[in-house]
Amino acid sequence: MNTSTDQNILILGAGQAAGTAIATLRQMGHERPITLVGDEAEPPYQRPPLSKAYIKGSAGPESLMFRPEKFYQDQKIELLAGRAVSIDRAGHKVLLASGETLPYGHLVLATGARNRLLGEDGPPDRDWLAALEAQMADHGAAIDAARRATVAALGERLADQPEGPFARAGLRLEGWTGGGATLATDLAQSRARDAVAGRALVGPHRSDLAVTHLGKGQAAALCSTGEQKALLLGLILAHAGLVAERTGAPPILLLDEVAAHLDPVRRAALFERLAGRGQVWMTGTEPGLFTDVPGEATRVEF
Helix, strand or coil: CCCCCCEEEEEEECCCCHHHHHHHHHHHCCCCCCEEEEECCCCCHHHHHHHHHHHCCCCCCHECCCHHHHHHHHHHEEECCCCCEEEEECCCCCCECCCCCCCCEEECCCCCCCHHHEEEEEEEEHHHHHHHHHHHHHHHHHHHHHHHHHHHHHHHHHCCCCCCCCCCCEEEEEEECCCCHHHHHHHCCCHHHHHHCCCCCCCCHHHHEEEEECCCEEEEEEECCCHHHHHHHHHHHHHHHHHHHHHCCCEEEEEECCCCCCHHHHHHHHHHHCCCCCCEECCCHHHHCCCCCCCCCCCCCC
């Protein structure tokens, strides 16, 4: 068994999140020992098909595995059957129900267990909840920071654009206004409410993007369908330009029913702005809406 507490990674949980974490760590070049602890001594497998195709006999056990067992052997992943009952964060140790203690250098919680712990009869393990909430806070802070930076960059880009067929959008985040630095505390203080609700009521998932039609000073929700479509396209094109600017390559755009609800002027302006922007896929149910697309475009009808 791996016993190094400096470099080893201990993963609790044996579902899709755990399997993805293992594969990602190895793909990123992490060579440190990895131990995975799950209720069963099996590699991570898909749960939904287990209750359907496997029970019906239309799928074998191999088809349920995210990766074959040989992958874990080749990647030197240690699979242990057990159930963690407490976490000693200060001592970097996890206690299993069997009484065995596992040291770790880095801990990955892939159990999705906070709501389940809060919903169990009796008081939940406070150390276990604190460990889950600390990890949720770390990821939540990163999500919140990235989201705010993206909204700010898009807002600046949209503000610099001239008035045209695609209305300029004003952007702001509303809803949850906490910061990543206080999220762990917010989650701890919200345990009782979250237990009743069955979900986390604080965090970046409780934020929404509010869009305003700057030219009219009106919330996008109150605009016409055509105006909303124009605002959305303006956002997509601005974001595509931001991605191209930062990566040096235009992103692939997938625009479903893009011409619907646009008047002829806006449709022509859209096709003109998309020309030469790399690979763009547009779908629609009315071929006539795409008559102004440049002739070099490839057309496919089904």
